[in-house]
Every structure is written in structure tokens, then in C-alpha cells.
Amino acid sequence: MYIVQVASECAPVIKAGGLGDVVYGLSRGLEVQGHCVEIILPKYDCMRYDHIWGLHDAYRDLWVPWYGGAIHCSVYCGWVHGRVCFFIEPHSGDNFFNRGCYYGCVDDNMRFAFFSKAALEFLQKSNKRPDVIHCHDWQTGLVPVMLYEMYKYHGMEYQRVCYTIHNFKHQGIGGTDILWATGLNKEPYYFNYDRLGDNFNAFALNFMKGGIVYSNSVNTVSPHHAWEAHHTEVGCGLSHTLHLQQDKFAGILNGIDYDMWNPESDSYIPYQYSKDNLEEKAWNKKALRERLLLEQSDRPLIAFIGRLDPQKGVHLLHHALYYALSRGAQFVLLGSATEPGINAQFWHEKHHLNNNPNCHLEIGFNEELAHLIYAGADMIVVPSNYEPCGLTQMIGFQYGTVPIVRGVGGLVNTVFDRDYDQTKPPEERNGYLFYQTDNHALESAMGRALELWYTEPEEFRKLVIQGMEYDYSWNNPAEEYIKIYDYIRHK
Numbered sequence: 001m002y003i004v005q006v007a008s009e010c011a012p013v014i015k016a017g018g019l020g021d022v023v024y025g026l027s028r029g030l031e032v033q034g035h036c037v038e039i040i041l042p043k044y045d046c047m048r049y050d051h052i053w054g055l056h057d058a059y060r061d062l063w064v065p066w067y068g069g070a071i072h073c074s075v076y077c078g079w080v081h082g083r084v085c086f087f088i089e090p091h092s093g094d095n096f097f098n099r100g101c102y103y104g105c106v107d108d109n110m111r112f113a114f115f116s117k118a119a120l121e122f123l124q125k126s127n128k129r130p131d132v133i134h135c136h137d138w139q140t141g142l143v144p145v146m147l148y149e150m151y152k153y154h155g156m157e158y159q160r161v162c163y164t165i166h167n168f169k170h171q172g173i174g175g176t177d178i179l180w181a182t183g184l185n186k187e188p189y190y191f192n193y194d195r196l197g198d199n200f201n202a203f204a205l206n207f208m209k210g211g212i213v214y215s216n217s218v219n220t221v222s223p224h225h226a227w228e229a230h231h232t233e234v235g236c237g238l239s240h241t242l243h244l245q246q247d248k249f250a251g252i253l254n255g256i257d258y259d260m261w262n263p264e265s266d267s268y269i270p271y272q273y274s275k276d277n278l279e280e281k282a283w284n285k286k287a288l289r290e291r292l293l294l295e296q297s298d299r300p301l302i303a304f305i306g307r308l309d310p311q312k313g314v315h316l317l318h319h320a321l322y323y324a325l326s327r328g329a330q331f332v333l334l335g336s337a338t339e340p341g342i343n344a345q346f347w348h349e350k351h352h353l354n355n356n357p358n359c360h361l362e363i364g365f366n367e368e369l370a371h372l373i374y375a376g377a378d379m380i381v382v383p384s385n386y387e388p389c390g391l392t393q394m395i396g397f398q399y400g401t402v403p404i405v406r407g408v409g410g411l412v413n414t415v416f417d418r419d420y421d422q423t424k425p426p427e428e429r430n431g432y433l434f435y436q437t438d439n440h441a442l443e444s445a446m447g448r449a450l451e452l453w454y455t456e457p458e459e460f461r462k463l464v465i466q467g468m469e470y471d472y473s474w475n476n477p478a479e480e481y482i483k484i485y486d487y488i489r490h491k
């Protein structure tokens with residue numbers, strides 16, 4: 001099969017969070033199973049060009065219709081760790097992708113509406129006719145809309161769309177200008193509740209809703225989150241739409257790329273290891289402490305890696321930090337915040353704890369350091385309010401770092417409580433869960449994990465190994481996506 005991914009991220013060249021990992025990992029997983037995959041991305045000024053090999057002009061004169069005229073674009077092609085990627089660069093005063101950031105601009109909906117249109121225009125003009133176009137998140141929600149309303153009549157009638165929602169919180173809300181810019185025009189038609197009309201604001205268009213309505217299949221990134229989105233407020237206003245489209249809606253658990261996340265070959269960590277020589281993990285812990293100027297001592301080390309966003313349970317994170325310190329553990333946090341209030345709060349905390357030899361807060365995005373933390377920490381805490389899938393717990397398993405997580409979304413599908421899980425025998429349990437959003441709940445899980453570390457090190461080691469034995473690679477999820485592609489292709 002020939003599959004084209006259209007996305008706003010692809011790790012490690014463009015990565016703000018899990019979406020980047022998934023686009024890369026899934027593409028590689030599909031290729032391993034014999035399929036041809038290409039990835040279309042925006043050409044951001046701030047992406048990691050050092051991860052692209054052989055970048056060259058692939059299509060010079062792409063004119064993308066926009067409002068009454070057209071914007072001239074160049075399309076570059078290069079290899080990102082073996083994946084073929086096309087990068088679209090518009091030449092216009094709007095400077096859509098030369099902003100020094102991936103997201104967070106006031107005109108984000110215009111930027112990604114343009115990207116979606118340009119991706120389709122590129123496919124059409126370059127005579128690429130994939131069997132499946134796989135779109136991700138709100139940024140590409142308009143791709144299936146424009147495909148079925150416009151491009152279908154220009155030689156793309158056989159292309160099918162699989163749409164994956166990684167986060168329901170960001171849906172892409174726009175007004176009539178989007179319709180005039182993209183050439184969809186017909187306002188009353190698209191504002192209709194059955195199409196792109198937002199479920200709560202009659203004057204708004206919802207990109208994600210468009211993606212759900214127009215795609216041939218829709219999924220989110222874990223079975224439990226699919227249920228939550230359909231039946232609870234986690235669907236962020238789209239539950240009814242999902243209900244109407246339930247026949248084509250599913251949850252497929254993400255994987256992680258076992259080449260990128262492999263302690264046996266990871267070049268970002270000083271000591272490679274596997275479950276057969278776990279002693280080496282202790283050397284990484286030492287290296288991590290050296291790097292972050294933490295005290296070298298016989299204490300457990302708990303980490304958090306993730307966006308500092310209300311979604312990630314930042315209120316519990318504060319408590320996790322102080323609780324860890326109160327129990328004699330060390331705590332390392334690596335995170336970046338987009339909300340100025342949260343950012344200021346963590347900077348304040350960082351200054352406050354500056355001289356504490358058992359704690360380090362690293363505020364910002366740092367891929368290399370993330371690898372060392374996964375390798376050096378004993379436990380990783382994921383206290384999310386909601387979590388569509390969550391990759392950090394799965395990466396934790398790979399690196400022998402025991403996850404302590406809140407029982408929501410994909411965390412429920414991947415972490416099985418050592419003491420209380422009812423579905424797995426003791427020898428298959430791999431971490432700790434808590435359910436409520438209060439400090440006591442968090443403490444109960446962290447407390448149990450720390451207790452085991454302090455009092456039964458051999459049992460803790462067993463738990464580590466049980467986690468490392470899980471297969472959360474892309475092998476299984478890639479197969480599930482292939483089944484979906486096959487189904488929509490022949491329907």
C-alpha cells in the first residue's frame with residue numbers, strides 16, 4: 001500500500017510532544033511491514049535541520065490557490081532517519097512557518113488551513129495518488145473536507161482518509177475567512193451542524209469536527225480514551241459527533257519506536273544496558289546526577305517529563321515533588337510550558353529549590369536530556385488529568401523506569417498496578433496507579449512505590465524487569481492501522 005501522512009510534526013525533526021513520535025514511529029512501523037510511506041510537513045524555520053539528510057528541491061513551482069489568488073510554494077524533500085519527508089515552504093508575506101515556533105500564533109487556524117490545502121495541491125500536481133492519506137489532529141482536519149468537496153473532482157476520487165485524534169482539547173476553531181481562503185466558500189453549507197459547524201458556537205467552524213465527519217475512519221490513540229471521548233467530557237464537546245460517527249470510530253494504542261527508544265543502543269546515554277545487565281542503569285543515574293548537580297547518594301530518583309500543561313496534572317506535580325523530597329527521594333523535572341502563568345510558577349519553584357541538592361527542575365524542551373532522565377531515573381510519575389495515550393510511561397518501561405500514573409486514558413491500557421490490578425497475574429504487573437485527583441491519591445501510589453524501593457529492592461528489580469518485558473513497539477499498532485487502511489480502501 002502507498003500511504004501519505006499529513007501532519008504538523010514528525011520526530012525528531014519537528015517535535016512538540018507525542019504527535020511527533022507517533023508520526024515517525026508509525027511510518028517506520030508501516031515500512032517495516034512492507035508498505036510505502038511518505039510524510040508531508042510544513043517547513044518551519046525552527047525545526048531540527050540537523051536531523052534531515054539530503055534536503056533538496058522536489059517541486060519548485062507549486063501555486064496554492066488562496067483567497068482569490070495563489071501563494072507560491074517550494075516543496076523540499078529529505079530523509080529523516082530513513083523516512084521520506086516533504087516539507088512545504090510558502091513564499092508569502094504571511095510568513096506562515098517562519099515564526100520561530102510550531103504553534104501558538106494568533107492565526108494558527110489560517111496557517112494550518114493553508115498547510116492542509118498545500119498538501120493536497122502538492123499531491124494533486126505531483127500526480128501522487130496514495131491509497132490512504134493519514135491525517136493527524138486538528139491541524140489537518142480540513143484535508144478530508146477539501147479532498148471530498150474539491151480535489152475528488154480533480155483526479156483524486158480514489159483516495160481514502162484515516163484521521164487520528166491525538167488530543168481533543170485543541171480542535172481548530174475558525175470563521176468564514178477560512179472558507180474564503182481555502183476556496184470552499186459556501187458558508188451555510190459548511191456551517192451546518194452536520195458538517196463543520198461547531199457543536200456549541202453556531203458562528204464557528206470546527207476543523208476537528210470536519211475531520212471526523214469527512215474521514216473514512218477516525219480513531220484516537222488508545223481504546224480507553226476512545227471510550228472516554230465518546231462518553232465523558234473528555235471529548236471536549238465532540239462526544240455527540242463521535243456518537244453519530246461511532247461505526248467508523250475506534251481506539252488504537254500508540255507504540256513507541258524501539259530504535260529511537262532503546263537503552264541497548266541509545267547514543268544519548270553514556271552506559272547502554274538491557275534487562276540482563278541492569279547494573280549499568282545505575283551508572284546512568286550517576287551520570288544524570290553529575291549532569292544536574294544532584295547529590296550522589298543512595299536515594300531513589302523520581303522523574304517527570306512532559307509538557308507543563310493543566311492536562312498533565314501540574315497541580316499534582318507540585319505535590320509529587322515535595323512528597324518525593326519528604327520521603328528522602330530525589331526529583332527531576334523536565335518540562336516546558338506554553339501558558340505564561342504556569343511557566344512563571346515553575347520558574348519560581350526552580351529558584352526556590354535552587355540550592356536543594358536533591359531536586360532539579362529543567363524548564364524547556366531537551367530531547368537529549370530526556371533520554372538520560374529515562375535511563376537514570378528509578379520511577380516516572382504521570383499524574384495527568386486526562387491522557388489520550390501517553391508515551392512517557394511506555395518509554396519508562398523500555399528504560400526500566402517504573403511508572404506511577406493516574407488511571408485515565410491510555411495509561412489504563414498500559415500500566416497494571418503491582419498491588420491491585422485485577423486483570424493481570426502478579427508476574428505481569430508493571431507499575432502503580434491512582435485514580436482521584438487529590439494529593440492523598442497520588443501519595444498512596446508514590447508511597448507504595450517508594451516503600452518497595454526502600455524495603456524490598458529485589459522485588460522492585462523484578463517489577464522493573466516485568467515492565468521491560470512488555471512489547472509496546474509499533475509492531476501491533478501498525479498492523480491494526482493496516483487493517484483499517486485495507487478496510488477503507490475496499491469499502
Ligand code: ADP
Binds near residue numbers: 335390
Ligand atoms: P503529549 O503528546 O501530550 O505531549 P506524550 O506522553 O504522548 O505527551 O508524549 C510526550 C513526548 O514528548 C515524549 O517523547 C516525551 O519524552 C517528550 N517530551 C515532553 N516534554 C519534553 C521536554 N520538555 N523535553 C524533551 N522531551 C519532552
